[in-house]
Amino acid sequence: MTQEPAPQRMRAEVAASWERSAAAGVEVEQGSAPLTVDLSALHGHREAHPLARVLPLLDDVLGREVRDCGAVMALADAEGTLLWVSGTTDRLRHAERIGFVEGSNWDERLAGTNAPGLALATGRDAFITREEHFRESVRTWSCAATPIHDPGTSQLLGVLDVTGGDQLVVPQTMAMVRAAARLAEAELARHLPPPVHERPSGLRLLLELLGHNEALLTIDDGRGRLNRLRLSRRHSEIVALLASSPAGLTGDELAVLLYEEDGGTSTLRAELNRLRGLLGEELLASRPYRLTAPIAGDWLAVEAQLAAGDLRAAMKGYGGPVLPRSSAPGVVRLREGLAASLRQALLRSGAPELMSAWTRSGWGRDDYDMWVAQRAAVPAGAPMRALVEGQIARLDRELA
Secondary structure (H helix, E strand, C coil), X not given: CCCCCCCCCCCHHHHHHHHHHHHCCCCCCCCCCCECCCHXXXXXXXXXXXXXXXXXXXXXHHHHHHHHCCCEEEEEECCXXXXXXXXXXXXXXXXXXXXXXXXXXXXXXXXXXXXXXXXXXXXXXXXXXXXXXXXXXXXXXXXXXXXXXXXXXXXXXEEEEEEXXXXXXXXXXXXXXXXXXXXXXXXXXXCCCCCCCCCCCCCEEEEECECCCXXXXXXXXCCCCEEEEECCHHHHHHHHHHHCXXXXXXXXXXXXXXXXXXXXXXXXXXXXXXXXXXXXXXXXXCCCXXXXXXXXXXXXXXXXXXXXXXXXXXXXXXXXXXXXXXXXXXXXHHHHHHHHHXXXXXXXXXXXXXXXXXXXXXXXXXXXXXXXXXXXXXXXXXXXXXXXXXXXXXXXXXXX
16 A cells, blocks of 8 residues: 655644554545445435434524535434535535535545544544544545544444535634534433332442443433443443343352452452442342342343344444453453454344444454455455455455
């Protein structure tokens, strides 16, 4: 790959994005972003997406201003696919030249450094000016983007973006895009179901492990009050193991699953005492050790969706490996078991868009077998074919 020198005084977050783009095999000379959602499937995908509800609001508060200044507004999903692109006919025609069209994917690992892709990668506001773009074809444009989250679950729904010329390179642009996104979230919040006042008493737990090095634990008291905790690395491992063993574990069993070597029993007792102090006596029982409240977990949902044959939902819910930095034997087994089940289902699926979600991820980027399966599933003339073959060639070189 021929790569031009990066712009002088490049911002650190932009330099990191360039590195990710290059590592993913994006070419500086690549003309356009790939189409990852076929136009025949795009209509249904948009209708089912939560952001469809706020599109009219965004067009009213931002779209008209954007068109007046000769720019385009885009709304992408959490995978980076542009669901809606609006602007004047002339500007949309110009945007088509770089593949900035509905159904194209602007994840930075497919399209190189750009504002929507950077916002997805970092979860923060992103502003990319002309020469900060990784691909040459995009360097006449500047763009500003910000994430939009589900106000009920905090889940990332997508990204709001404004793309145009030099007139966008002012502080007011980012403020305008951010304000529109917050209005959209407020509108989504208006449609949340009202709180239920008569609910069964009793505590419930929601445990989030996927893609998190430290677990997120939400304690619901059954009356609408939530306590959200970020657990330490060791407490994350303990809670994950107990949540996966509803009948409970003895101290010896837990120690075997938790420590790579013998001798952690006294340390484990101290950790359990600290965890009980954090959760409360009523949530962590002993003899055997067990969690006493009903548990819902993101990895459990993925397991259930796989068992039901709903691979699309399983992929959407899979935010990454279970506690990826943990070396606890029981957690490693849990992590590898779920990843292997999901991976095998993908390999058997023949669905290139689902395989693409895997190979675009940090954990699946170097999965040679998945790239080969994806190549077999992508038609010879499809825009994605060249990207897939390029990645297979990269791995052939590296693995040789």
